Amino acid sequence: MIRYNSIQNCYSISVLVFHLNLNCIMKIFSKSLTALAMLLMVSQSVNAHCEIPCGIYGDQTRIDLIKENIATIEKSMKQINELSSSKKPDNNQLVRWVMNKEEHAKKIQDIVSQYFLHQRIKISTNPGTHEFDDYLYKLTLCHQLLVYSMKCKQSADLENVKKLRDSLTKFESALAHKH
Secondary structure, eight states, X not given: OHHHHXXXXXHHHHXXXXXXXXXXXXXXXXXXXXXXXXXXXXXXXXXXXXXXXXSOSOHHHHHHHHXXXXXXXXXXXXXHHHHHXXXXXOHHHHHHHHHHHHHXXXXXXXXXXXXXXXXXXXXXXXXXXXXXXXXXXXXXXXXXXXXXXXXXXXXXXXXXXXXXXXXXXXXXXHHHOOO
């Protein structure tokens, strides 16, 4: 009988250890899932600007990002035009270049809207002043950047890239001239 109780006690202890280990594993797994969920929630909003005037983001960095996006759009358009003129175009590659072009045009629109229009271009309500003229000029240039980005989405016409780049050059110059 003593032997049976020893075996039964060993079995009970091993079941208890198993449940403790299982419970510990479940707690770790639960914490890991919570951490992963929080990371995913944060990672979805990392690309967006917070719209708080924090001073962390710089104008020149945004301008450089737009330049990079324009170069990517231009390369995409050249590839689209080249693939389209082929006797047997690779439709998969063609779709990928179109999607790439769209994505980078959208990035320009987001930067211009979320960063420059929402935060950096200060509203002026005094018509006839230099400040008001400067405000209208910057708004006009931002509008051009948005429209030419849209036109880049709508076609593979490299003339739209030229207009986009020219508008950015003027806008960069306007930002540099503080009055």
